[in-house]
Amino acid sequence: MDFLGFVIICVKVLVVFSATMLTVLMMVYAERRVSAFMQGRLGPNRVGPQGLLQPIADGIKFLMKEDIIPAEVNKPIYLLAPAMLLIPALMTFAVIPFGSTITLFGREVPLQVADLNVGILYILALTSIGVYGLVLAGWASNSKYSLIGGLRSSAQLISYELAMGLSVVSVILLAGSLKLNVIVEDQQGYLLSWNVFKQPVAFLIFLVAVYAETNRLPFDLTEAEQELVGGYHTEYSSMKFAMFFTAEYANMVTAAALTVTLFFGGWDVPLLNETSMGALGAILSVLSFILKTAFFLFLFIWVRWTFPRFRYDQLMKLGWKVMLPLALINIFVTGGYLTLTSLR
Amino acid sequence: MLPLLFYFAAAIAVGTAISVVLSRNAVYSAILLVACFFSLALIYLLLEAYFLAVLEIFIYAGAIMVLFLFVIMLLNLGQEKAQEHFRYLQRGLSLFLVIVFFLGVSLILLSDSSVLHQSHETFSAGGVKVLGEALFTKYLLPFEVASLLLLVALIGTVYLAKQKI
Numbered sequence: 001m002d003f004l005g006f007v008i009i010c011v012k013v014l015v016v017f018s019a020t021m022l023t024v025l026m027m028v029y030a031e032r033r034v035s036a037f038m039q040g041r042l043g044p045n046r047v048g049p050q051g052l053l054q055p056i057a058d059g060i061k062f063l064m065k066e067d068i069i070p071a072e073v074n075k076p077i078y079l080l081a082p083a084m085l086l087i088p089a090l091m092t093f094a095v096i097p098f099g100s101t102i103t104l105f106g107r108e109v110p111l112q113v114a115d116l117n118v119g120i121l122y123i124l125a126l127t128s129i130g131v132y133g134l135v136l137a138g139w140a141s142n143s144k145y146s147l148i149g150g151l152r153s154s155a156q157l158i159s160y161e162l163a164m165g166l167s168v169v170s171v172i173l174l175a176g177s178l179k180l181n182v183i184v185e186d187q188q189g190y191l192l193s194w195n196v197f198k199q200p201v202a203f204l205i206f207l208v209a210v211y212a213e214t215n216r217l218p219f220d221l222t223e224a225e226q227e228l229v230g231g232y233h234t235e236y237s238s239m240k241f242a243m244f245f246t247a248e249y250a251n252m253v254t255a256a257a258l259t260v261t262l263f264f265g266g267w268d269v270p271l272l273n274e275t276s277m278g279a280l281g282a283i284l285s286v287l288s289f290i291l292k293t294a295f296f297l298f299l300f301i302w303v304r305w306t307f308p309r310f311r312y313d314q315l316m317k318l319g320w321k322v323m324l325p326l327a328l329i330n331i332f333v334t335g336g337y338l339t340l341t342s343l344r
Numbered sequence: 345m346l347p348l349l350f351y352f353a354a355a356i357a358v359g360t361a362i363s364v365v366l367s368r369n370a371v372y373s374a375i376l377l378v379a380c381f382f383s384l385a386l387i388y389l390l391l392e393a394y395f396l397a398v399l400e401i402f403i404y405a406g407a408i409m410v411l412f413l414f415v416i417m418l419l420n421l422g423q424e425k426a427q428e429h430f431r432y433l434q435r436g437l438s439l440f441l442v443i444v445f446f447l448g449v450s451l452i453l454l455s456d457s458s459v460l461h462q463s464h465e466t467f468s469a470g471g472v473k474v475l476g477e478a479l480f481t482k483y484l485l486p487f488e489v490a491s492l493l494l495l496v497a498l499i500g501t502v503y504l505a506k507q508k509i
Contacts, residue, residue, distance in 0.1 A: 077371070118472065121398045128406025132378065135410065139371060139417050147417065154414050158407065178472060 004105060012113050020093050024249040025055040031301050038305045065238040073235065077140035082243035085133025088126040089247040092254040095119040097181050099267045099286035102279060111286065112181065119180040120172065123258060124165055127213060131157045134222065134232045141235035149231030152312065153222035156212055159319035164209035166327035167202040170334040171195050171262050184266035196263040201330045203263045205323050210255045215248065216300055218307040219315060256296035264292050350390055357383040370416045374409060381405040395472050
């Protein structure tokens with residue numbers, strides 16, 4: 001690899017990383033403001049204009065707080081657990097294409113950090129690795145609430161990972177590739193070519209599974225405040241708690257971006273051919289990607305204040321007895337349809 | 345660069361694998377085994393078997409070991425307590441098996457070292473398409489039998505765990 005290519009990749013990594021972190025900050029702010037709006041409150045509005053600097057104030061507070069390590073914890077694992085959750089959460093965005101190609105210094109630069117030929121599997125693998133952070137945090141804390149939170153999270157994530165993976169399979173069947181780039185290109189063209197119209201069942205299963213995977217309401221049993229204090233992060237304070245918090249929101253950002261990529265055409269602007277429009281097309285594609293992702297991030301908050309929390313047995317029943325069979329039937333129907341049309 | 349990475353990954357794999365056995369805490373063993381899977385995935389990557397590398401992490405590290413950890417935590421197996429009286433028998437037996445295995449492998453390799461030097465053309469297990477085609481054409485019967493075996497194991501587990509269904 002030549003020097004220029006190396007620089008371009010470094011810049012892309014930097015841009016994606018800082019964009020993710022910035023979105024996390026904005027999401028923390030938006031979560032509080034939108035929640036307040038939905039409950040007829042004002043929310044944080046004192047720090048900066050409209051309270052926009054509140055996340056930064058929160059971050060400084062996290063840094064300044066005393067870092068407490070409880071006496072009876074298993075120290076190495078207790079210290080390792082937040083990083084084990086945060087690192088996979090920040091790594092996942094690497095394969096998501098966030099725009100069409102641009103031409104820089106006479107070469108085509110795809111707006112995507114790494115175009116792996118197993119892109120979607122990479123994301124699924126990393127989300128399944130994230131469980132370790134939760135489980136080990138729960139176990140190492142040596143506290144009942146943390147342990148229950150950790151156990152619940154592992155059971156929940158494994159159950160919904162299956163439904164999520166199987167719903168993605170039908171999308172892969174349509175695109176014929178595991179590359180996220182190809183999946184996006186497959187959805188180009190007119191509006192109805194988006195996968196959400198071709199695979200509505202898969203989209204619904206995926207959306208519900210995403211909420212379970214990111215531990216958001218109505219599936220936030222791992223940190224159900226009324227029962228478990230704070231769940232797996234009960235014993236964590238200061239920056240280590242902030243790491244859990246960041247990981248959770250980074251997971252949400254990736255999940256929203258992945259939903260857009262798989263089902264809403266990724267960076268596709270309907271009825272436009274971005275790749276033939278040069279720089280303007282690239283900017284439009286990035287904008288459309290950001291807008292769609294922002295909508296799904298908003299949906300996270302919206303759902304949070306719309307649905308009550310599931311009971312644990314209801315969660316398991318939904319995962320194993322509804323979502324999994326539904327996803328399997330969906331694959332069967334999709335595969336059958338594809339076979340029949342290819343025979344003709 | 346590549347041989348260096350291989351030695352790095354291999355050293356971690358061997359080191360963590362030994363620590364899995366030596367560690368007295370079951371949770372540590374599980375975590376070390378996950379680290380071992382990661383270094384194995386790195387070796388797969390160096391062999392350009394991307395699909396296998398991701399599957400190694402996805403299935404072994406991401407699903408199976410999580411379940412193991414789940415069980416270890418549920419049973420709360422902290423320090424090694426159980427099977428105190430089995431210890432010598434266990435160690436003797438495992439040492440014997442390891443020696444037999446090692447001797448067998450080295451005998452094969454010494455008699456026919458061409459096993460180690462396969463050409464790169466024949467090795468293409470990394471591609472999703474190649475693997476899928478092989479599974480559904482050449483190895484269809486073993487593939488289906490394996491899935492049946494898994495189903496039987498699943499039913500057996502449910503039957504054993506739940507006396508009354």
